[in-house]
Amino acid sequence: MRYVTVTALSHPGLVRDHNEDSVVVGPWTLCGTVTENPQTLIFPLGTPLVVAVADGIGGQPxxxxxxxxxxxxxxxxxxxxxSEEAVRDALNVCNQAVYAAAERDPELITMGTTVAGVVVLEESLLVFNVGDSRVLDAAGEGLRRLSVDDSPPLSPGQRTTSLVTQALGGGPRFTGIAPHITRSPLSEVDRCLVCTDGLTDPVPESTLRELLRAHDGGRAAYEMWKSAIEAGAPDNITLALIGIGGGT
Structure with missing residues (x-):
């Protein structure tokens, strides 16, 4: 029996007064709360398993x-x-739902969120994102970006930006999305990291690479969170570390 182990953590950071991030692991969700201690869940490999983070757009209600x-x-x-089509349809429904909820409450009129995640299938991984939350392949010695940041080009010497070019919701009137969706074989990607920019903005990918090389599971999640905290943690930090193990 092969299985999927997911370790997740979500924290408001050191500057924001509350957490606008959320995470989903299969049927389990964690929304706007604090988990300094990583939570680990284990699922049998087979039925599609969705693991994703969503980062509510800061500065907007x-x-x-x-x-x-x-x-x-x-x-x-x-x-x-x-399938890719099923993921695309679900993200379009999510986008419509955010706009519909905002339309019902004038105080939420421009609310929006990024989303990034994977669907673990029996033989492959569906990777998806809208916005600048990321999915990183952590299977090998390096760290390879599987998602595509929806953000404007960086200026020379600039490493990060808080601007996004598309999101779910986020505008005064409905705007469609063009989700990034790719498929990778599990034989190539059996360990990956899904996270919001509260982790990747303050912590360089080179540091994440070293931490993922040195640690697994809850220890890796804790050390990545700790690195963001030590770097000032200017934003909410949410991550999910996914590993596929076992055998037949």
């Missing part, structure tokens, strides 16, 4: 509402996400 709404939708759709 209702970021935590938008991110929670998206991960709860993904949790409900999870077992049916068996």
């Amino acid at each position: 209702g970021g935590e509402v938008a991110s929670a709404l998206v991960v709860r939708h993904l949790a409900s759709y999870g077992p049916s996400l068996d």
Whole structure:
């Protein structure tokens, strides 16, 4: 029996007064809360398993509402996400749901969120994102980006930016999305990291690479969170570390 182990953690950081991030692991969701201690869940490999983070857009109302709404939708759709088309349809439904919720409450009119994640299938991994939350291949000695940042080009010497060019919701009127969705064989990607930019902005990928080389599971998740905290943690930090193990 092969299995999927997912270790997740979410924390507001040291500057923001509350957490606008959310995470989904199969049927389990964590929305706008604090988990300094990593949570580990184990699932049999087979039925589609969705693992994703959503980062509510800061500086606009209702970021935590938008991110929670998206991960709860993904949790409900999870077992049916068996193809690129199914993932694309689910993300479009999430986008429509964020706009519909904002339309019902004028105080939430421009709320929005990024989303990034994977669907673990029996032989492959569906990688998806909208916005600048990331999916990183941590299977080998290096760290390879599988997602595509929706952000404007960086200026010379600039390493990060808080601007995004597309999100779920986020505008005064409905705007469609063009999700990034790719498929990778599990034989090539059997360990990956899904995270919000609260981790990747303050912590360089070279540091994440070293930590993932040195540690597994909960220890790796804790050390990555600790590195973000030591770097000032200017944003909410949410991550999910996914590993596929076992044998027949």
